[in-house]
Amino acid sequence: MSNRIPVALQMYTLRNETEKDFIGTLKKVADIGYEGVEFAGYGGLQASELKKVLDDLGLKAASSHVPLTALESELNSVIEYQHILGNKHIVCPYLPPERRTEQDYRQLVSILNAVGETCHKEGLAFAYHNHDFELQPMSDGRKPLELLLEETHPDWMKAEFDVYWLTKAGEDPVKWLEKYEGRTPLVHLKDMTANGEQFFAELGTGGVDLTPILNKGESSGVNWWIVEQDQSRRSPLESIEISFQYLNKNYITA
Numbered sequence: 001m002s003n004r005i006p007v008a009l010q011m012y013t014l015r016n017e018t019e020k021d022f023i024g025t026l027k028k029v030a031d032i033g034y035e036g037v038e039f040a041g042y043g044g045l046q047a048s049e050l051k052k053v054l055d056d057l058g059l060k061a062a063s064s065h066v067p068l069t070a071l072e073s074e075l076n077s078v079i080e081y082q083h084i085l086g087n088k089h090i091v092c093p094y095l096p097p098e099r100r101t102e103q104d105y106r107q108l109v110s111i112l113n114a115v116g117e118t119c120h121k122e123g124l125a126f127a128y129h130n131h132d133f134e135l136q137p138m139s140d141g142r143k144p145l146e147l148l149l150e151e152t153h154p155d156w157m158k159a160e161f162d163v164y165w166l167t168k169a170g171e172d173p174v175k176w177l178e179k180y181e182g183r184t185p186l187v188h189l190k191d192m193t194a195n196g197e198q199f200f201a202e203l204g205t206g207g208v209d210l211t212p213i214l215n216k217g218e219s220s221g222v223n224w225w226i227v228e229q230d231q232s233r234r235s236p237l238e239s240i241e242i243s244f245q246y247l248n249k250n251y252i253t254a
Contacts, residue, residue: 005217007247008036008062010188010228014236018043023053032241033248036062038186038226040093047084054085061087062224063160063186065129068092068099071115079122089186089223090119091127091160100133105144109151116156125185127158135169149180158183160226164190167208168198174212177220185223187213189243190230200229202239204246214251225251 009029011018017025022043029037037059042050054061064087066078071092082090092112099108112128119126134145142150149159159180163173177184193199194207203210217225225247232239 003218004252005222005225006035006060006062007244007252008038008224008226009034009240010038010040010065010226012040012065013227013229013240015040017236026053026059027057028237029240030057030059032244034059034227034244036060036224038063038065040065047081051085061085062226063087063089063091065091065093068095072111075115075118079119079124082124083122088123089125089127091129091186093129094131102138105138105147109148112148112157113152116152120156125158126156127160127186129160129188130162130165132165132169135166135171149183154183158185160184160186160188162188162190163208163213164188164192164200167192174216177213177216181219182221184220186226187217187222188226188228189213190228199233200231202229202246203227203243204250205242211250
C-alpha cells in the first residue's frame with residue numbers, strides 16, 4: 001500500500017531502557033519493525049550523531065516532544081537540532097499543573113501561536129499533544145483543547161491527538177479527527193483496559209475501537225501513527241511488540 005501511513009514509537013515508552021542503553025534500545029525498536037521514532041530526549045547525543053544512528057538503523061525521526069519551557073526559552077537551538085536530525089514535527093507534550101488555569105490557557109494561545117509561526121517559517125510543523133485535563137469544560141463551556149485549536153492559526157498550530165486520553169475523558173477520537181481535519185499530522189495510538197481501571201493497554205487488547213481511527217488517517221492528513229504506552233504491566237519492549245503486531249496484522253499488511 002503506497003499510501004499507507006508509517007508507524008513510529010514514542011520513545012518515552014522505553015524511558016527506563018534508554019537510560020541504560022539509548023542506542024541499543026533504538027536498535028530493538030527498529031528490529032521490531034517500527035519505521036520511525038518520536039523523541040522525548042536524545043540520550044545526550046549531538047544531532048549529527050543521532051542522525052547517523054537513525055540512518056544506520058533505517059529509522060526516521062517522526063517527531064520530537066519538547067518541553068514548553070524549552071520552546072519558550074531556546075526555540076532556535078531546538079529547531080536547529082531538528083533540521084540536522086531530519087525531523088519535521090515539534091510537539092508541545094504536556095502542561096505542568098501550575099499552568100492549567102483558564103487564564104493560563106488564554107495566555108498559552110499567543111505562546112503557541114508564536115512558537116508555531118517560527119516553526120512554520122522554518123519548514124517545520126508544530127503541534128500540541130493533549131491529555132485528559134484539557135477536556136474539562138471551562139466557565140464558557142468550551143474545553144481548553146478547543147480553545148487552543150480554535151484561537152491559534154491553523155497553519156501554525158496543529159494537534160497531536162492522543163486517543164487514550166480523549167477516550168478516557170469520554171470523547172470520541174474520530175469526531176475530533178473529523179472536526180480538525182487537516183490539522184492532525186500526528187496521532188498517538190493507545191489502547192485502554194475495558195475494566196473500570198482504564199489502565200494503558202497494548203493495541204488490540206483493550207476497549208478503544210482503533211479501526212475507525214485508522215480509517216480516518218488519510219482523510220485527516222495524518223503523517224505518522226505513533227504508538228505510545230505510558231505505563232505497562234509487562235516489559236515495555238514486549239508491550240510495543242504486541243502493539244506493532246496488532247498494527248502489522250490489522251493495518252500495515254491488511
